[in-house]
Amino acid sequence: MADYYDLLGVSRDADADTLKRAYRRLARQYHPDINKDPGAEDRFKEIGRAYEVLSDPQTKARYDQFGEAGLGGAAGMPDMGDMGGFADLFETFFSGFGGAAGGAGARPRRRGPQQGDDLRYDLTIDFNQAVFGQEREIRIPHLETCTTCNGSGAKSGSGPTTCSTCGGVGQVRRATRTPFGNFTQVAECPTCGGSGQVIADPCSACGGQGVIQVRKKLRINIPAGVDTGTRLRVAGEGNAGLRGGPSGDLYVFLTVKSHPSLRRDGLTVLSDVKVSYLQAILGDTIEVETVDGPTSLEIPVGTQPNAVLTLENKGIPKLGNPVARGNQRVTVSVQLPTRLNEEERTLLEQLAGHHSARGVQHHHHNSGLFARLFGQG
Numbered sequence: 001m002a003d004y005y006d007l008l009g010v011s012r013d014a015d016a017d018t019l020k021r022a023y024r025r026l027a028r029q030y031h032p033d034i035n036k037d038p039g040a041e042d043r044f045k046e047i048g049r050a051y052e053v054l055s056d057p058q059t060k061a062r063y064d065q066f067g068e069a070g071l072g073g074a075a076g077m078p079d080m081g082d083m084g085g086f087a088d089l090f091e092t093f094f095s096g097f098g099g100a101a102g103g104a105g106a107r108p109r110r111r112g113p114q115q116g117d118d119l120r121y122d123l124t125i126d127f128n129q130a131v132f133g134q135e136r137e138i139r140i141p142h143l144e145t146c147t148t149c150n151g152s153g154a155k156s157g158s159g160p161t162t163c164s165t166c167g168g169v170g171q172v173r174r175a176t177r178t179p180f181g182n183f184t185q186v187a188e189c190p191t192c193g194g195s196g197q198v199i200a201d202p203c204s205a206c207g208g209q210g211v212i213q214v215r216k217k218l219r220i221n222i223p224a225g226v227d228t229g230t231r232l233r234v235a236g237e238g239n240a241g242l243r244g245g246p247s248g249d250l251y252v253f254l255t256v257k258s259h260p261s262l263r264r265d266g267l268t269v270l271s272d273v274k275v276s277y278l279q280a281i282l283g284d285t286i287e288v289e290t291v292d293g294p295t296s297l298e299i300p301v302g303t304q305p306n307a308v309l310t311l312e313n314k315g316i317p318k319l320g321n322p323v324a325r326g327n328q329r330v331t332v333s334v335q336l337p338t339r340l341n342e343e344e345r346t347l348l349e350q351l352a353g354h355h356s357a358r359g360v361q362h363h364h365h366n367s368g369l370f371a372r373l374f375g376q377g
């Protein structure tokens with residue numbers, strides 16, 4: 001086995017940064033995905049092993065004193081020989097969905113700036129607030145950059161250092177023996193949580209996280225014409241980014257409460273109204289509910305059951321163009337009486353041309369008949 005310092009091409013007194021740079025350069029050079037030369041993979045593993053040992057002050061000290069023999073039985077050391085450089089290679093392509101990290105899956109995490117998570121906030125608003133829009137104050141819990149350490153997570157004067165468990169890669173590989181063979185499992189580094197860096201002297205304000213959970217008061221402007229399912233984006237009000245990365249966005253998902261008597265169909269407001277059979281036959285002007293408040297609606301003479309009457313411009317404003325409004329469509333149901341008093345019966349029978357024993361004696365002008373009949377309605 002070659003000397004670890006020779007493998008990495010560094011002197012015995014090289015500092016941590018020099019070691020790391022040398023390791024990363026060589027890891028890229030010999031990475032099996034890139035270098036197809038025979039022996040490249042073995043070389044890659046040796047480099048990884050060398051860096052693993054030399055980047056940890058304790059194992060480095062043992063190696064310096066006793067050579068390879070000093071490392072025997074270093075139990076618990078992760079097998080990361082063939083993974084160095086992996087994160088680097090993918091960094092460019094990986095956009096860093098911070099919220100997805102931490103699961104069982106093995107995904108490379110960026111060690112550089114990382115964009116903060118987008119957040120979802122569910123907001124329920126009243127029917128009329130959705131129609132006309134409203135400014136609302138909400139309180140959202142989100143992460144903000146720690147002002148004490150400016151997001152570094154380290155106490156002032158100190159800084160993050162390369163994680164010695166994973167050598168700054170953020171991942172470890174473990175061999176698992178099963179009846180079907182040996183599998184290598186890639187997992188997030190347990191020491192640094194995948195960031196590749198550890199903070200020896202953490203900021204006391206944020207516990208080394210670089211971000212703090214804050215309940216922030218926000219005024220959001222709900223535009224006229226929104227509906228259930230409308231998603232409002234509030235730029236930059238998601239979680240703060242890590243290591244100088246940009247903040248995520250806040251998405252407000254709206255749910256609109258139903259109205260006791262009005263319904264929505266796109267830009268159209270739908271409602272029902274009941275009129276008496278006399279109002280339907282003779283016509284009338286009645287008051288109906290609209291999103292603008294009570295409004296007069298003319299019931300034309302001879303309105304049929306289930307006729308649909310239109311109130312122009314009483315519908316929903318178009319989202320983004322509130323000057324354009326839909327209409328309200330009112331479905332008229334005609335109520336027939338279930339019982340008649342004596343007088344009504346008499347009048348209706350006369351109207352029907354049916355002369356009962358009593359009714360036949362009366363002679364009325366038609367005008368008088370209508371006046372008495374409909375005077376009740």
Ligand SMILES: [Zn+2]
Nearest residue numbers: 146149203206
């Ligand atoms: Zn802090």
Ligand SMILES: [Zn+2]
Nearest residue numbers: 163166189192
């Ligand atoms: Zn680590």
